[in-house]
Amino acid sequence: MHGRKHLFFPFLLALCVTPVPLGAGEASSPQTRPRVIVLGVNGAEWDFLRPLLLRGEMPNLSRVIEQGVSGKLQTVSAPNCPKVYSVFFTSTPPEQNGITGFIVGGTTAHTGRLRAEPLWSLLSKGGVSVGMANVPATFPVMPVEGYMISGMLTRGRGCEDGLLCSPKLSEVQGGTAVFPPELVAELLENVGDFYIDCARMPTAEALAGREPAVTLEWLARVSKIREQQTKLFDYLLAQHPTDFTFLVQSCEDRVGHWLYPIQPHNVGYSPKQHTIAVDAFPNQYRALDRVLGTVLKHVDQNTFLLIISDHGIKPLREKEEHQAHKDHAGTTPIIAKHDFEDADDVPGVFVAMGPGIKKGARLMGFPISVYDIAPTLLHLYGLPVPDQMRGRVVVEIFEDYRKD
Ligand SMILES: [Zn+2]
Ligand SMILES: [Zn+2]
Numbered sequence: 001m002h003g004r005k006h007l008f009f010p011f012l013l014a015l016c017v018t019p020v021p022l023g024a025g026e027a028s029s030p031q032t033r034p035r036v037i038v039l040g041v042n043g044a045e046w047d048f049l050r051p052l053l054l055r056g057e058m059p060n061l062s063r064v065i066e067q068g069v070s071g072k073l074q075t076v077s078a079p080n081c082p083k084v085y086s087v088f089f090t091s092t093p094p095e096q097n098g099i100t101g102f103i104v105g106g107t108t109a110h111t112g113r114l115r116a117e118p119l120w121s122l123l124s125k126g127g128v129s130v131g132m133a134n135v136p137a138t139f140p141v142m143p144v145e146g147y148m149i150s151g152m153l154t155r156g157r158g159c160e161d162g163l164l165c166s167p168k169l170s171e172v173q174g175g176t177a178v179f180p181p182e183l184v185a186e187l188l189e190n191v192g193d194f195y196i197d198c199a200r201m202p203t204a205e206a207l208a209g210r211e212p213a214v215t216l217e218w219l220a221r222v223s224k225i226r227e228q229q230t231k232l233f234d235y236l237l238a239q240h241p242t243d244f245t246f247l248v249q250s251c252e253d254r255v256g257h258w259l260y261p262i263q264p265h266n267v268g269y270s271p272k273q274h275t276i277a278v279d280a281f282p283n284q285y286r287a288l289d290r291v292l293g294t295v296l297k298h299v300d301q302n303t304f305l306l307i308i309s310d311h312g313i314k315p316l317r318e319k320e321e322h323q324a325h326k327d328h329a330g331t332t333p334i335i336a337k338h339d340f341e342d343a344d345d346v347p348g349v350f351v352a353m354g355p356g357i358k359k360g361a362r363l364m365g366f367p368i369s370v371y372d373i374a375p376t377l378l379h380l381y382g383l384p385v386p387d388q389m390r391g392r393v394v395v396e397i398f399e400d401y402r403k404d
Helices: 008-017 046-054 059-066 081-090 119-125 183-190 211-239 251-259 280-296 370-380
Strands: 035-041 069-073 130-135 146-150 244-249 303-309 348-353
Touching: 035 280, 035 370, 046 059, 046 280, 059 280, 059 303, 059 348, 081 119, 081 370, 119 130, 119 370, 130 211, 146 183, 146 211, 183 211, 211 244, 211 251, 211 280, 244 280, 251 280, 280 303, 303 370
Parallel strands: 035 244, 035 303, 130 146, 130 244
Antiparallel strands: 069 348, 303 348
């Protein structure tokens, strides 16, 4: 917990200059609260982002990096989405918060298994309005001071186990995907019947002999899902602004697992499959940049914007078993993964910009971890960091921070 004594300087300044955000109706209050938007990515990989940034193919991310602090985000060992997102929510180890992976106690991980109080609850209690959409491991949704729309692990028709498949809003079963419930009709009317998570990967059987057609068809579906998701984010940010908004994309990772642009020397290389859509994976990040462009329309100079990812993704290269998708990816020929025992092989991404945050600063090594996200967000709102949280407030990203 080093650095705690420095906590209040930068944040008080930030709180003073930040105007009252337009709250979500009932949640608005005369108190001064910062507006914070977190864009989460499932598996953003710096090895792809950096070359695309150099080529000028991610202009929006480039702008945020220039105006903020960026670097690697240290993640947990053998990272996967439910595990790391639950660390984002609680700043507690997976064994302590109860969400240790996709499967917990023999069934798909769900919010009923969460044993540590999550960020959305702490913020809501602290008078901060909360909006969340498509965040992994938030199904069934929980009441918040605002809205919550679930993401990865949502169960539904054709996706009964909720594992890496994609029910539509109208097809959700076995729990509630939207809070408050009356928001469902409004979303169906204004956004349409969108897919809640990214598409299920095709099996080896489906691909055999039809690789080009099946691959391109699947990629078209992924584009459609992202298009729907962008429309959803844009709608929510415009029509339901909240003090704290957490939006997550999931298709980058899904594409990488089986369409990573690997070379003949890589494990699992098949000339039939891996020559079809070599740009499919970098294209996900080009598309992510356009989603970020939509989010940026809702960001002004008084808004804090965080872009975070739970892990990176790398081609198979070690003998360890691929656990994360082993049980539920069916027979999809997986060629890249993120659940390496050594998490520092697949760091996540951390980018932050906002009032009082350093401009154009790069973090070297691993000063910031996935445990630090919740404490830092709580502190932006002047809320106390509960004792069980393992992370710290990342004070060094602020201009006013002085090392003693
Ligand atoms: Zn993930
Ligand atoms: Zn994955």
